[in-house]
Every structure is written in C-alpha cells, then in structure tokens.
Amino acid sequence: MAQLPEERRHILEAIDTLVRSAAPQLKPAFAYNMPGYGMFKYKNYKGEVIDWPVISMASQKQYVSVYVCAVMDGEYIAEQYKDRLGKVSVGKSCIRFKKLEDVDLDTLKEVFALAAEHPGYPERA
Numbered sequence: 001m002a003q004l005p006e007e008r009r010h011i012l013e014a015i016d017t018l019v020r021s022a023a024p025q026l027k028p029a030f031a032y033n034m035p036g037y038g039m040f041k042y043k044n045y046k047g048e049v050i051d052w053p054v055i056s057m058a059s060q061k062q063y064v065s066v067y068v069c070a071v072m073d074g075e076y077i078a079e080q081y082k083d084r085l086g087k088v089s090v091g092k093s094c095i096r097f098k099k100l101e102d103v104d105l106d107t108l109k110e111v112f113a114l115a116a117e118h119p120g121y122p123e124r125a
Contacts, residue, residue, distance in 0.1 A: 008059045011100045015057050015066060015108075022109040023116035026054055034058045040069070040119040054119040055112060066095045066108075070115035071122055077114050081107055093121070 026038030036053025056067045070077045082090035087102035
C-alpha cells in the first residue's frame, strides 16, 4: 500500500481497520494481488476448488473496490445493504466508491461482520 497515493492509502488503511474491528476472526492474507481477510473454499467456473478471500479490496484507477464474498438468505450481502451503504455502486459482491466520506461506515462494518458469519458465493450448478 505504500506505493499508493496518500488519499487511496488512507482509504485502504481505514477499510483495513474497519474489517479487523468488525470481523477479527478473518485473518489477513494477500490473495490475487489484493489485501484480503479470511479464506473459504470456492468452486470456480472451471470446477476447481480454490481458496478465496471473504473480504478483499483494491485501488482501481477511478475508485476503490471492496469485495464482500458472502451470501445470506440466498442473496449477496452487499446487494442486500446497497441502499444503506451511501454513495456507492454495488454489483453482486463488489462495493465501489471514490471517497471514504461517501460510505456509511457503520453499515459497512455491519456488512463485514455478517460476511464473517456467512462467507461464500451461491452454489454453482
């Protein structure tokens, strides 16, 4: 994270603190070139079972992405909470935003805590 611009580094550090507070049972890991937390077994499109992070984050060119790989009651948790997360874009397990101030951090913390309890993706056929 040291090579990131100050504003982006600040955002990722804040998200890191939030994840560790909300879901301390998810151990930090580096997976697929992203900081991540907790690992679960995931069956990919090739049918291979791989380790995948429950929560991960990435600094993209125009925004920050936070991936929340968790499902509750058959729906992605990120999508269930999208209306409460603030000025964000949500698509399935991905939460995208430009500034930390755009995000309702209390709701994001709630999403992280739920993700720790319900890791995974919907089952593949």
